[in-house]
Amino acid sequence: MVQSGLQSKFRSSDIPPVIYYEGDIEGENIIIEFLTDQRGASEDVAIEVQKGLHAVALRFVSVVLENPIDVEIDDLVVEGQSQRLRIRVPAPEAYIFHKGLVFSRRKNPFKKAKDLYYIFDILANCPDLYQGIIDGLRLYGEKYSPWFPRFVRNMETYFSDINAKGIAMVSSQRPENTFPELTADQFKQYILGKFQEMIENIKV
Numbered sequence: 254m255v256q257s258g259l260q261s262k263f264r265s266s267d268i269p270p271v272i273y274y275e276g277d278i279e280g281e282n283i284i285i286e287f288l289t290d291q292r293g294a295s296e297d298v299a300i301e302v303q304k305g306l307h308a309v310a311l312r313f314v315s316v317v318l319e320n321p322i323d324v325e326i327d328d329l330v331v332e333g334q335s336q337r338l339r340i341r342v343p344a345p346e347a348y349i350f351h352k353g354l355v356f357s358r359r360k361n362p363f364k365k366a367k368d369l370y371y372i373f374d375i376l377a378n379c380p381d382l383y384q385g386i387i388d389g390l391r392l393y394g395e396k397y398s399p400w401f402p403r404f405v406r407n408m409e410t411y412f413s414d415i416n417a418k419g420i421a422m423v424s425s426q427r428p429e430n431t432f433p434e435l436t437a438d439q440f441k442q443y444i445l446g447k448f449q450e451m452i453e454n455i456k457v
Contacts, residue, residue, distance in 0.1 A: 259285065313354045316397065320347035320389075345375055345382050346389030350397070353404045357411075362422075369411065369419055370426035376447045377432075390455040405456065412448035420444050 259276035274285045321341040328335065343351065349372050356368035375382065394401045411419025423444045424437070432440055 259283065311355075312358060313351055313400065316351045316354070316393075316400075317343035317347050320344045344389060345379065346386040346393070349375060349386060350390060350393055350400075350404055353407055354400060357407050366422035366426050369423050373423050373444055373447060376451060377443070387451070387454045390451075394455070405452065408448060408452050412445060412452070415441060415445055417445075419448065 259274040276283060320343060322344045324340055324342050326338045326340065342348075352368045352372050356365045359365040359368065375386070390404075393404075408419075411417055411422070420441050424441050427440060432443070435443060
């Protein structure tokens, strides 16, 4: 990494520590953090994947790594000039599936609620992606058969009815002026409807 102009920085005091890499590449400040799949019963940790290179091991991260899509950003400004940038990001259904698996493992209630709001945000604001998400999640029933029941169970547990804890968690993350036409109670009903619709469709 040193040869590429990047220096290692410590993000934690764990052993081994969580490390990210930072430096200038062609005049741009770059920060890179490597991820790898966490396997076995141990908690998420940083591991040395090759000599001198550390990666953060995260549970279920293979879902987002194995299911990317290409996205083009056409308004990136570099040195005063508009540039096109093509990047790979997780497919929407992979992102939702991953969030629906990891949130229940989180110890931080704020991060747990954020994960659930991210799922809701996609379901509520990306109607053109909805059918692809449902089709993709159905395929994951076979592709990730050991994990799929856990995903469904998490969704059913947190969004069983209007009093389920997931409703309050998503509602707590509601940005100001989001769905201004809905009262607080109506917003909760909307959350419940979106999640129950997804659950019903992926179980068909």
